[in-house]
Amino acid sequence: MCAETPEYKSTLNLPKTDFPMRAGLPKREPQWLERWADMGIYDRLREKEGREPFTLHDGPPYANGHLHIGHALNKTIKDMIVRSHQMMGFDARYVPGWDCHGLPIEWKIEEQYRNKGKDKDDVPVIDFRQECRKFAEGWVDIQRDEFKRLGITGNWENPYLTMDFHAERVIAEEFMKFLMNGTLYQGSKPVMWSPVEKTALAEAEIEYHDHKSHTIWVKFPVVRAVEPTGARSGLLGVNVVIWTTTPWTIPSNRAIAFNPELSYGLYKVTKAPDDNWAKKGDHYLLADNLAEDVMKSAKVEEFIRKRDVTAQQLDLIICGHPLRGVEDGQGEWDYDVPMLPGDHVTDDAGTGFVHTAPSHGADDFILGVKHGLQMTHNVIEDGSFRASLPLFGGEVIITAKGKEGSANTAVINKLAEVGGLIARGRVTHSYPHSWRSKAPVIFRNTPQWFAAVDKDVEDGQDQYGTTIRERALTSIDKLVNWTPQTGRNRLYSMIETRPDWVLSRQRAWGVPLTCFTKKDALPTDEDFLLRDEAVNARIAEAFEAEGADCWYADGAKERFLGSDYNADDYQQVFDVLDVWFDSGSTHAFVLRDREDGTADGIADVYMEGTDQHRGWFHSSMLQACGTLGRAPYRNVVTHGFTLDEKGNKMSKSLGNTIVPEKVVQQYGADILRLWVAQTDYTADQRIGPEILKGVADSYRRLRNTMRFMLGALDSFSEADRVAHADMPPLERWVLHRLAELDEKVREGYKSYDFMGVFNAIFNFATVELSAFYFDIRKDALYCDGDTDRRRATRTVLDILFHRLTTWLAPILVFTMEEVWLERFPGEKSSVHLVDIPETPAEWLNANLAKNVxxxxxxxxxxxxxxxxxxxxxxxxxxxxxxxxxxxxxxxxxxxxxxxxxxxxxxxxxxxxxxxxxxxxxxxxxxxxxxxxxxxxxxGEKCQRCWKILPDVGQHKHVGVCGRCDEALG
Incomplete structure (x- = not known):
């Protein structure tokens, strides 16, 4: 080539775009948030007419702290569900909400009081409740801004709050439906009780941690024993041995349980140390599979099995309490302790006999009711023994700080003193703790209000069953779809075996149980509960206007009872509802009552973490089955927990927490959203610095793909468009792949499979487009003149642009908006206002796909x-x-x-x-x-396209090939 060869670079159709390769998301994302707010984009979407509604009902987070990574995962999944359904043609509605009542907030206010030397009980209850309300309002505002920063769309201007007056009215009304339909009752049962928080707790408020407990082997002497024939059995004076990890429950013992299916025997100690509790010559009744372990624990050196003991013989035994006749016992334990058959007894651990305190255990209570055992009331609300209990009055089981008190040691020492023990020790085991205070809880018998799950609901809504349990189980199997399916099994098994629902809490900040009881009636009497629709209506109207605080105002009882009843004949209930009843009722005041609710009061989808099978999914199911007759949702989607990169649970003490705000500050919210999309959220997922770096790399590759398309589409117009039939095979193949992928994307979004959607799009963009199609067509794009091939390529790129931006918009909400506005700027322009384009069936071409x-x-x-x-x-x-x-x-x-x-x-x-x-x-x-x-x-190298061809230099323009010469004109 001669030295005068022209410079042809300026004649190439090189990409032109201002779209930056460096995203700068942390700084730029707030600008798009402000833009969307100015546009009122959520409201504009609601203006689209003729669309089928799709409603995701928000499980309310608690308004008491900054967001953690679980919140970010949860809300982002919800946002992807809502946005993807909107872009598939639905009117996808999302009303964010907050749980505002309950113990966590009340606990914070009490903590503030304690720091100031104030006592909560000295503060008027309405004033206290107002402080709780103010605290919740502050955190709602903070969390709302934090959620919006993650790009979460929704009706943020009008969310739902369980403490709104209308919400409090509806919660009370929903409770009064239980009052009127016959499922509400007051009962005295052992419930999970927090001595720290001084209230009953629901299963959903319990978590299990390792706990080191005392363990004792206790002798119950046989005081009466006969054979089934009536003859003496020869067991008089021997000892039934029980094992327990809760020594403090021994003073409340009323029976001993055995299992007729197990094998039992009479064992004699033949050799033991002189100072041993288990003495030579002692006789013990034990399960055969456990006898050796018991003797080893009791430091018995040698023993023999003397004979079988049958279930019929055990059933006729009467024991004495180990504290029977104790000095200063005032006769408290001078009663008979029967032996009772119970299926819950096993020979996996212990002795094969279970000491039974009906006031302090679920199985114990059931056995006690069945056999008419006396309930005890030995433990008061602060976790101590009643002052009048001989020997142990005032001893504390769990202190106000959640630590073990003196009760266990006091009981153990007294049992040792009277010769009631054969062994003692310590064991580490899984033990229930309060979800909030993290302190151990106890089973405590206390009067509470319950919703009966197995009693016929008197409401005429029997299509799916007559009881709450029947309706719930039918709903789970026939009315609800589960993602993943394991969610169905978990909730079904929980509801199948759950006890009656404890509705009451002994706290101040919540919706009160709006009912009255007759003073001279028993809970079992027909007229014990006042059931009057006129009274209920007065309560509801007052709550609507004034909120639930009016229940606590002076003269409230007289006001609500009206002139129809003598207020002196009734007691007003001041317990508050379990907050799970609040959140379980949200379907009524959100889905049923709001204009942006649903026509039938049923949500299309509930989506929460797997812990909500015992929480919100569960309580919503029970509550709705008691009032609607069925589940309040059609689909339930569940995500797992978020762990660190090594699979460890996150904790501040380990220093392995990932705070959403920090990720957003470093990378931008879209990177956090992309992490969600790349994760199998149905299982436990991991996050950490190295994982986020990998996510950021995937983002850069995808951004590069979008940047290439923007550059190649510069100045593209409808005049450049080529019909499908006129395209070369390679372009028609790309459209075929788009058609296949469109079906996969839509199906993935419908089934909430965001990882499947993103992986399919990402692989297509990076492998089939960037590494194959774009690689091939760069030459035509850059070097061709106005050829059919180049116009067809740009037509395909335009189609790709509209598909990729709308497919990815529910995931990368900020980036796809940036990409969209780069091509279609304008005050009213937004990718989030358009739908995923429909795909012509003619694009599918299996034969062409096989050829390519x-x-x-x-x-x-x-x-x-x-x-x-x-x-x-x-x-x-x-x-x-x-x-x-x-x-x-x-x-x-x-x-x-x-x-x-x-x-x-x-x-x-x-x-x-x-x-x-x-x-x-x-x-x-x-x-x-x-x-x-x-x-x-x-040949020679073309100075324009760089191909080496024989015809270079043989055309009008210097140093170019025929194709380039034609392009130069």
Whole structure:
């Protein structure tokens, strides 16, 4: 070439875009948030008419602290569900909400009081409640801004709060439906009780941690024993041995349980240390499978089994309490202790006999009710023994700080003193703790209000069952879809075996149990509860206007009872409702009562963490089955817990927590959202610095793909559009893949499979587009003139642009908005206002797809062969090559002969041969029948497109090939 060769770079159609490769998300995302707020984008979406509603009902987070990574995961999944359904043609509604009542907030206010030396009980209850309300309001505002920063769309201007007056009214009304339908009752049962918080707790408020407990083996002397025939059994004076990890419950013992299916025997100690509690000559009744372990624990050196003891013989035994006749016992324990059969007794651990205190255990209570055992009231609300209990009055089980008190030691010492023990020790085991205070809880008998789950509901809504349990189990199996399916099994098993629902809490901040009881009536009497619709209506109207505080105002009882009743004849209940009843009722005041609710009061989907099978999913199911007759949701989606990179639970003490705010400050919210999309949220997921770096790398690759398309589409107009039928095969193949992918994306979004959606899009964008189609078509895009091929390529890029931006908009809400506005700027423009485009059926072409698949197999061999030459420094670019490609398959060869294979292989030329593969041909083991013989391209290098061709220099324009000469005009 001569020195005067013109510079042709300016004549190329190089990409033009201002879209930056560096995203700068932390700084730029707030600008889009402000823009969306100014546009009122959520309200504009609601203006789209004729759409089928789709409603995700928000499980309310608690308004008492900054967001953690679990909140971010949860809300982002919800946002992806809402946005994807909106873009698939639904009117997708999302009303965010907050749980505002309950112990956590009350606890914070009490803590503030304690720091100031104030006593909560000295503060008027309404004043106290107002402080709780103010505290919740502050955190609602903080959390709302934190959620919005994550790009969460929704009706943020009008969320739902369980403490709103209308919400408090509806919660009370929903409670009064239980009052009126016959399922509400007051009962005295052992419930999980927090001595620290001085209230009953629900199962959903309990978590289990390892706890070191005392363990004792206690002797109950047999005081009466006969054979089934009436003769003496020879067991009088022997000891039934029990084992317990709660020594403090021994003073409340009323029976001993055994299992008729187990094998029992009478054992005699034949050798033991002189100072041992278990003495030589002692006789013990034990389960055969546990006898050796018991004797070892009791330091017995030798023992013998004397005889079998049958279930019939055990059933006729009466024992004495180990404290029977104790000095200063005032006769408290001078009663008979019967032996009772119970299926809950096992021989996995212990002695095979279970000491039974009906006031302090679920199985104990059931057995006690069945056999008429007396309930005890030995433990008061602060976790101590009643002052009047002989020997132990005032001893504390759990202190106000959640530590073990003196009660266990006091009981153990007294039992040892009277010779009631054969062994003692310590055991670490899983023990229930309060979810909030993290302190151990106890089972305590106390009067509470319950909703009966097995009593017929008197409301006429019997389509799915007559009881709450029947309706719930039917709903789970027939009315609800579960993602993942394991959620169904978990909730079903919980509801199948759950006890009656404890509705009452002995606290101040909540919706009160709006009912009255007759003073001279018993809980079992028909007129014990006042059931009057007029009274209920007065309460509801007052709550609507004044909120639940009016229940505590002076004269409230007289006001609500009205002139129909003498207020002196009734007691007003001041317990508050379990907060799970509040959140379980949200379907009524959100889905049923709001304009943006649902026509039937049923949500399309509830989505929460797996812990909500015992929480919100559970309480919503029970509550709705008691008032609606069925589940309040059609779909339930569940996510797992978030762990650190090593799979450990996050904790501040370990220093392994990931705070959403920090991730957003470093990377931007879209990176956090992309982490969610790349994660199998149905299982426990991991996050950490290295994982986030990997996510950021995926983001950069995807951003590069979008940037390429923006540059190549510069100045594209409808005049450039090419019809599908007129496109080259390669473009029609891309549209075929788009059609396949569109179906997969839509199905994935419908089934809440965001990882499947993103992986499919990402692989398509990086492997099939960037590494294949874009790689091939760069030459046509940059070097062709106004050719059909270039216009077809740009048409496909335009179609790709609209698909990729809308497919990814529910995930990368900020980035896809940036991409969209780069092409379509304007005050009213937004990718979030458009739908995923419909895909013509004619794009699908399975035969073409098969052909291209074959071409890509051949291309792999050619690319690998050229890479060998590049590494050997024979060539620097694939355009320096003109290989000979041998293909044995006649059908594949026929395909190759009708396509521009030099484009396919990105070479300056290529020769096709169906001759047998030469020995020197390059092969890939996994691609049969294809070989490549390397040849250098002949000719001169075109100074415009850089291909090496024989015709370069033979045209009007200096130093270019025929194609470029034509493009230059």
């Amino acid at each position: 698949s074959e071409l890509r197999r051949v291309r792999r061999v050619v690319t690998a062969a050229l890479e060998v030459e590049r590494q050997n420094k024979v060539i620097g670019s694939s355009l320096e090559a003109a290989p000979v490609v041998h293909v044995l398959d006649a059908d594949v060869m026929a395909i190759l002969r009708v396509l521009p294979v030099d484009d396919l292989f990105i070479t300056s030329g290529v020769s096709l041969s169906s001759d047998p593969l030469p020995d020197e041909a390059f092969r890939l083991p996994e691609v049969d029948g294809v070989g490549v013989v390397f040849e250098k391209a002949e």
